[in-house]
Amino acid sequence: MLGDTICAISTALKDGAISIVRMSGEESFEIVKKISDIKKTEANTIVYGHIFNNGEIVDEVLVSFFKGPKSYTRENMVEINCHGGVYVTRLILNILLENGCRIAEAGEFTKRAYLNGRINLSEADSINDLIKAENKYQAKSAIRGINGSVERLLTPIMDELREMISRIEVTIDYPEYEDLEEMTNDIIRPELKKMIGDIEEMIDKAERFRVIKDGLKTVIIGKPNVGKSSLLNALLEKDKAIVTDIAGTTRDLVEGKVNLKNISLNLIDTAGIRESDDVIEKIGIEKSKEALSEAELVILVMNANDMDKEDEELLKLTENKKRIIVYNKSDIKKGEGINISARNNDIKELIDKLDNDYKDDVSLADEDVLNNERQIALMKNTLNELNNCLKDLDNVSLDIITGSLTAAYHYLCEILGIEYQEDLIDHMFKHFCLGK
Ligand SMILES: Nc1nc2c(ncn2[C@@H]2O[C@H](COP(=O)(O)OP(=O)(O)O)[C@@H](O)[C@H]2O)c(=O)[nH]1
Ligand SMILES: [Mg+2]
Numbered sequence: 001m002l003g004d005t006i007c008a009i010s011t012a013l014k015d016g017a018i019s020i021v022r023m024s025g026e027e028s029f030e031i032v033k034k035i036s037d038i039k040k041t042e043a044n045t046i047v048y049g050h051i052f053n054n055g056e057i058v059d060e061v062l063v064s065f066f067k068g069p070k071s072y073t074r075e076n077m078v079e080i081n082c083h084g085g086v087y088v089t090r091l092i093l094n095i096l097l098e099n100g101c102r103i104a105e106a107g108e109f110t111k112r113a114y115l116n117g118r119i120n121l122s123e124a125d126s127i128n129d130l131i132k133a134e135n136k137y138q139a140k141s142a143i144r145g146i147n148g149s150v151e152r153l154l155t156p157i158m159d160e161l162r163e164m165i166s167r168i169e170v171t172i173d174y175p176e177y178e179d180l181e182e183m184t185n186d187i188i189r190p191e192l193k194k195m196i197g198d199i200e201e202m203i204d205k206a207e208r209f210r211v212i213k214d215g216l217k218t219v220i221i222g223k224p225n226v227g228k229s230s231l232l233n234a235l236l237e238k239d240k241a242i243v244t245d246i247a248g249t250t251r252d253l254v255e256g257k258v259n260l261k262n263i264s265l266n267l268i269d270t271a272g273i274r275e276s277d278d279v280i281e282k283i284g285i286e287k288s289k290e291a292l293s294e295a296e297l298v299i300l301v302m303n304a305n306d307m308d309k310e311d312e313e314l315l316k317l318t319e320n321k322k323r324i325i326v327y328n329k330s331d332i333k334k335g336e337g338i339n340i341s342a343r344n345n346d347i348k349e350l351i352d353k354l355d356n357d358y359k360d361d362v363s364l365a366d367e368d369v370l371n372n373e374r375q376i377a378l379m380k381n382t383l384n385e386l387n388n389c390l391k392d393l394d395n396v397s398l399d400i401i402t403g404s405l406t407a408a409y410h411y412l413c414e415i416l417g418i419e420y421q422e423d424l425i426d427h428m429f430k431h432f433c434l435g436k
Pocket of ligand 1: 226242243244246248331341
């Protein structure tokens with residue numbers, strides 16, 4: 001238990017049928033008794049009653065009582081269902097504050113759930129992800145996360161790693177100990193390689209799924225007048241960017257989001273890249289190059305009837321990027337590859353290509369995958385440590401190897417937010433007790 005009793009309005013603060021004001025902490029049942037005519041505060045019941053302020057009825061409410069540890073935070077919790085007006089809801093919150101509650105910080109209920117050991121850190125991440133989810137993939141992966149997907153994913157690797165560390169430790173500290181096979185580089189190397197392979201796959205899946213969930217940062221590039229803005233408009237199905245036959249019309253970046261069947265694109269239309277003396281256009285071209293460097297996908301637009309040196313340069317500029325080359329103005333002339341006519345909204349070949357390229361990744365929604373940047377970054381740290389280990393295996397002593405392995409293990413614990421030392425020590429202790 002963390003001491004004080006906290007409260008907050010848990011529903012959106014606008015007019016609605018009902019609002020929920022929540023409390024968590026030792027005092028929460030007592031506080032309800034102080035401010036209402038409810039005297040029975042039994043666990044797992046919903047009680048009808050009235051809240052009072054200076055002897056006057058403020059609202060007619062339904063109050064749910066959750067007795068810790070069987071509650072969201074593992075503490076005693078109360079949820080007051082009141083009428084949904086903003087005024088009444090705020091008034092009830094104020095009455096709670098005047099009667100011994102403290103206003104909760106953002107996320108504090110979930111933080112208590114974590115600190116009291118009901119959920120791990122990755123599950124807390126997922127609760128936040130679910131609240132913020134904007135599409136079915138984000139929601140699906142968040143729900144899996146709340147139900148322990150990351151722990152399921154990490155447990156086998158953590159078990160292997162822990163086993164490896166403790167076996168090496170025993171080899172170092174008890175060379176005479178014969179029940180356990182002595183650890184040598186020839187035993188460690190293949191195990192390490194397997195772990196590295198598993199982790200690489202995990203990171204790769206997480207990154208591919210992140211694109212499915214959050215959309216792909218896509219930049220439309222091409223020389224002036226090839227039809228970039230027309231393509232943006234066709235994809236967005238509305239006239240967002242200005243289209244003219246004057247080269248250099250688009251000077252600012254124009255953005256929009258489009259949801260295809262399998263993938264969402266966070267689209268940016270750019271100023272056509274070319275040599276220019278116009279001051280404003282030049283700034284636009286700089287911005288285009290910047291957007292290009294950050295892009296996860298480039299759609300390079302060209303016209304088959306008008307290919308020249310500028311197109312060659314753009315092909316070169318984008319050669320190390322993931323890109324799709326499209327020939328626009330196919331009504332005039334077709335090119336070798338994907339043909340579209342943006343002005344006529346004939347962009348099916350491009351859409352099919354995009355949906356097809358990402359169709360396999362969609363099924364990742366039904367697998368356990370790392371959920372967010374924090375987890376992916378920590379997983380990359382783990383990978384780094386293990387790669388170092390593998391590299392140094394023949395050159396350094398076993399205790400230095402255990403140092404790297406322990407660091408790798410530490411990062412995995414950090415993903416789940418668990419105390420790594422205790423966990424490791426427990427495990428090693430078990431080994432030491434074998435027959436001793
Ligand atoms: N014939 C033809 N003209 C097009 C097509 N797409 C765009 N245009 C025209 O090409 C000119 C330049 O288009 P715009 O989208 O502004 O090109 P941007 O400079 O690359 O953004 C405009 O006059 C468009 O109407 C197309 O598919 N076919
Ligand atoms: Mg344009």
